[in-house]
Amino acid sequence: MQVRSFIRELPFIHPFTISKGTKTHQPTFIVELDFNGIKGYGEAPAITYYNIPVEKMEADLNARKQLVEKYAFNGPERYWHYLHHMYPNNGFLVCALDIAAWDIYGKLTRKPLYQLFNADPAKMPMTDYTIGIDSTDKMIEKMQEKPWPIYKIKLGTDRDIAILEALRKHTQVPLRIDANAAWSKEEALEKIQAFASLNVEYVEQPLAKDDWEGMRWLVERSPLPLIADESCVFEQDVTKCDGHFHGINIKLTKCTGITPALRMITEARKRNMKVMLGCMNESTIGSAALVHLAPLADYLDVDGPLLLAEDLATGLHYDFGKVALPEGPGLGITIQPL
Structure with a gap:
């Protein structure tokens, strides 16, 4: 080697x-x-x-x-x-x-x-497209610039409800919310209750990563599914998240690769938890690894190559939320000169 x-x-x-x-x-x-x-x-x-x-x-x-x-x-x-x-x-x-x-x-x-993962292409979920925090007008502009069947909206401001209400006037597609651990439990419940009538699929990491007591309180009251991100880093965290979240977001970089990710998916399924596969703004190289795992998940967030102005490989094809599984051996992508 x-x-x-x-x-x-x-x-x-x-x-x-x-x-x-x-x-x-x-x-x-x-x-x-x-x-x-x-x-x-x-x-x-x-x-x-x-x-x-x-x-x-x-x-x-x-x-x-x-x-x-x-x-x-x-x-x-x-x-x-x-x-x-x-x-x-x-x-x-x-x-x-x-x-x-x-x-x-x-x-x-x-x-x-x-194929090595025994992943069924017929079960391939669509990927969302992420709208980062910005002025409300700019967030609307970004959304209109990229028509998409599912958006992931980054929040964590004092105007979160107003932002989502404004976005809702410009699209009726499902929205996913990611607070990146920005809220208190009372603030989270107030906002989640408001989001429940705005066609929101789920809320990702509403509280601080180690606020387990707050998450247990919130998961018992939330009208929307709650997905762990920063609270679920390694394999052992799946067990900790059970009873505090409805599902987990597996990111290859934070969990240390494909090998533990496969075990995390198995463990989450045993616990009847939803599985999301998330990106960390990887190029097509890292994104392709996620795509091959995607049929094993419920939700997919693999829009890194769409957010970047430059890429390091080719071979992933996006079509309005649908991502085609590469058919070549291994990752099935072509690396550009490094």
């Missing part, structure tokens, strides 16, 4: 604002694994509030590069365990390497990943 890495800054089409801040570019870390001439690619974007910048991913990889390369590869699951123990404090790096390993495995078996 040989490994190379690349750091890229991908510009957004519009500045991207959530309750935690604004950014104009998405820093992302790309790995290339070469196994006897078969190359696999993986990606992990840097998210400020998780405190793992791309420079740390690069430094940690280089510090133990020989150990990454010397492993006798015979499948991604065992490789993930090897990497997980090698990098216990850098799950983002593990994720990028895990995706690349699955890409190689798919190419070795000559199958697209969704």
